[in-house]
Amino acid sequence: MHGLINKAIQSFVCSTYGKSRWIRVTEAANLGFVEYEAMLVYDNRVSRRVLDELCRELGRPQAELLEDLGTYLVSNPNTEALRRLLRFGGVTYVEFLHSLDDLPDRARLAVSDLDLPPLELREEQDGRFSLACHDGLPGYADVMMGILRAMADDYGALVILEHVGTGQDCEVIEITLIETAFAEGRKFDLGARAG
Amino acid sequence: MTGPGDLVTLLDRLCPMFALLDSDGRISRVGPTLQKLRPQTSFEGTAFLETFELLRPRSIVGVPELMACSGAKLHLRFRDAPRTALKGLIVPLPGNQGAVVNLSFGISILDAVRDYALTAADFAGTDLAIELLYLVETKSAAMEASRKLNLQLQGAKIAAEEQAFTDTLTGLKNRRAMDHVLKRLLTGATPFALMHLDLDYFKSVNDTLGHAAGDHVLQQVARIMVEETRGHDTIARIGGDEFVLVFNFLQDRERLDSIARRLIDRLEEPIDYNGEACRVSASIGTVLSSQFAAPEASKLLHAADLALYAAKRDGRATHRFYSRDLCLPQDDAQMRRGGGGAGTQPAGSVRLSANGPDIGGKKAP
Incomplete structure (x- = not known):
């Protein structure tokens, strides 16, 4: 790893x-x-x-711990640089969700030997999405749960997340977007640089 | 400039990866760079959605939805190989005359320039594609250099650790250092005494209070040994809780015995760790280099080991000197050497454990 x-x-x-x-x-x-x-x-x-x-x-339990790790990666000042890179994904939470498809490629662009398994977002009806986290990194979906949750706070969106289980060669997270502008969210300025 | 011809000329220059669609969603013209991606394909007249697979937004299932989503970001890819991923932006033309779709590579640009042999001339002058490529190449080169340095430093660190003479936990000498010291003393025919000290009850400290407490005890033990010896003596930690002390020029049994007893007394004083009193003790075996006509490091270590073993058998917290009549009883020898034909093994082949004593089997009760 x-x-x-x-x-x-x-x-x-x-x-x-x-x-x-x-x-x-x-x-x-x-x-x-x-x-x-x-x-x-x-x-x-x-x-x-x-x-x-x-x-x-x-x-x-490992799943719980890894979800906390995901939250930490977005919300802790230690890893502000990572949070910024995730915010590059889009102006709204929905755009951010769509940018996840590109995340493994973007990661590889930055660090060529950093291999993240594919992420695939499907847009269902009525503000519902499902994110398929493909196999290859044990606990990937658990960490993503934490990241998705913390990023929702970051954008000020209100979402319900559910780890709906294991698919063919992936684990699936279901995301229900209740409100895009629920809270103010955290400030993000594309031009500012992470200290 | 109002005619379709003028529009095409303009688009050719401004966004060379455009596709001009008629109101039925058929392609009427493509820009030069888009054409370069499929030199054999005649785009004109083909349905846009049949040439490109629209990945997102999923709400677009046909031409009417496509035409209606002005300004939306499209995620597409070619339906035929290479299935290059593309990003797009659609802007309808006024008066239901169709729409313009401007395409770009997004993150697939790295593969695209290679797959299609693109050059700077294929991008609009304002496109940041070349800057991006430049950035990626310089970053990769810098990263590669840093990765090499990383591996080199890692290798150097491992090599340095292997060559080190110091036990990093206690600051004492390590086994390698002790071997060097013994070799030097033996070569110079310097008389010396060698003590093999083994902590008692250390394992129970480790087990009940944890490794951190164990480490603290080892550090305190090391400090006591330094305080109770002379500056030019050698103290080495050669295993988990095993130590060897080498006293240059010292052959006086009485003095050695008093040093050993004093060491044991001080090591038995409780050591405080976060309010917990850690209690250990020690057993010591000593040999004098003069006890051998032709002293060798392995013989001396073996002799000290036998003396230590005798001390353990006498009850813990004891010091014993080596004497010729000390030898391993057959049964115990079997135990100590893991049953490997102990009786016939030459004395020199017995080695002190480098990995710390195996409390369960090695020591006498």
Whole structure:
């Protein structure tokens, strides 16, 4: 798994639960180091072990933890740059949803060995959408749930999200848009640069 | 400029990937760059929605919806290979005369320039496509350089760790360093004493209070050992809770015994960790280089190991010197060496565990 993904997990744990718990997890998982390098690629089994130990250490189910990770990626000031890149997707939440199809390609454009599985948005009737998160990255749909939820807050949209299960070769999230301008949302200026 | 010919001339220059549609949604003209993508295809007269698959918005199922969605962003792709993805914008012409669709590559531009051998001349002068390509190439080159540096640094770090003489947790010497020191002393025929110290009850600290507490204890133990020895003595951590102390020129048994006892006494004092008292003890075996006519590192380490083992058998918190009559009882030897023909093995082949003692099987009760 790419260092950026591993580093995201590390950053989430350190900032939410404290560095000492992260160190304990790395020890329990026999990681042999404490800091991931963002631009190196790690063996999937290593990332797997860390996630397993993390769930054990925190006593929380993996899906829940990964959804929190998704929320963290959008809402924490540490990862403001990522939130900005997601906001590049569009002026409204619906445009953002449509831009998700391009997300894996955009990620690859930025970091050529960052392989995100395809995302496919389907627009159904009456403000309903379904997002197919294709296989290839365990927990992908869980992280996306957190991202979608936090981005709705970011745009000030009111949405209902439901992880409706596993399809042929993907997991599907159903998104029901109740109101596009429910709250003010957070300010976004295309020209500003993330510090 | 009011005629359709003027419009085409204008579009050719301004947006060379346009498609001009009649009111039935058929293509009447395409721009030069769009034509370049399908040199063999005659677009004129074909239905736009049959040439291009409209991916979004999904609400558009036919020409009327298409014509009605002025200004909407379209996501399309060619129906035939290569199925290049395109972005589009549709603007109807006044008086129900059809519409203009302007196409662009969006993120597929990287593949497109390669697949269709496009040049700067194929893009409008105001199009940022070339700048984007430039940016991607420079970024990729810079990223590649940084990736190489990353891997190089990673390799250098691993090499440095392998060559290190220091145990990073305690700041003591490591096993490699100890091997070097012993070699130097033996080559110089310097007399010295070698102590093998093993912590007792360390595993239970680790198990009950966690690794962080264990690490703290090891650091305190290291500090005590440094305080209780002379500056030019060597203290090495050679396993999880195993230490070797080397005393240059020291052959005085009485002094060595008092150092060992003092060490044990101090190590038995409770060590505070976040309000918890961690209690450990130590067993020590000592050998003098002068006890061997031809001392070798492996022989000395083995001898110290035997003495340590005898100390453990005497009850913990004990210090023993090596003597010739110390040897491993057959059963215990089997245990210590994992059952591998202990009796016939030469003394020098017994190694101290580098990975920390296996409390369960290795030690005497």
